[in-house]
Amino acid sequence: MKRLLIVAHAPSPNTLRLRDAAERGARHPDIEAVEVVVKPPLEAGPDDVRACDAILLGTTENLGYMSGALKDFFDRTYYPVLEEKQGLPCALYIRAGRDGTGTRRAVESIVTGLRWRWAQEPLTLRGEWRDDFVDQVEELGLYLAAGLDSGIL
Structure with missing residues (x-):
């Protein structure tokens, strides 16, 4: 059994919908060999990674x-997992009221330092809230879990 860890900051009803969508996608009934663990960044730590x-x-x-909160997660986990989790497949979604460029750049910099590998391009959900953001994040969770389930990742 493989384990997918979802670490997502969800301070509002809409961002909670996104986190729930990621989990729903990852728990798709066709995915059989992936355990999904969801934690807020302030509760996740090196042992989870x-x-x-x-x-x-x-x-x-x-x-x-x-x-x-996500920066705090990285601050607490970076050095404890640096050597042993190189190559960890990862994905990212950003709920950006503006363009998300600085956010993406900051996370990419940390992921590069950790030597994790992108399973797919980061997803940036820009501008005013749209209901299709939920579908996009659900799909992201599904694809990441399906990659683990099939042995591609």
């Missing part, structure tokens, strides 16, 4: 940067 086979990160855009 060590125990997973892939990670899906979710964050809001806060002043052109990732959420403080």
Whole structure:
């Protein structure tokens, strides 16, 4: 059994919908051999990363940067997992009120330092809220879990 860890900051009803969508996609009934663990960034830590086979990160855009909660997660886990989790497949979604560029750049920089590998291009959900954001994040969760389930990741 593989484990997918979802670490997503969800401070509002809409961002909670996104986190739930990621989990729903990852738990698709056709995916049989993937355990899904969902934690807020302030509750996730090095042991969670060590125990997973892939990670899906979710964050809001806060002043052109990732959420403080996700930054805190990286601050606490970076060095403890640096050597043993190189190559960890990862994905990212950003709920960006503006363009999300600074947020993406910041997370990509940390992921590069960790030597994790992108399972797919980061997803940036820009501008005013749209209901199709939920579908996009659900699809992201599904594809990441399906990659683990099939042995591609």
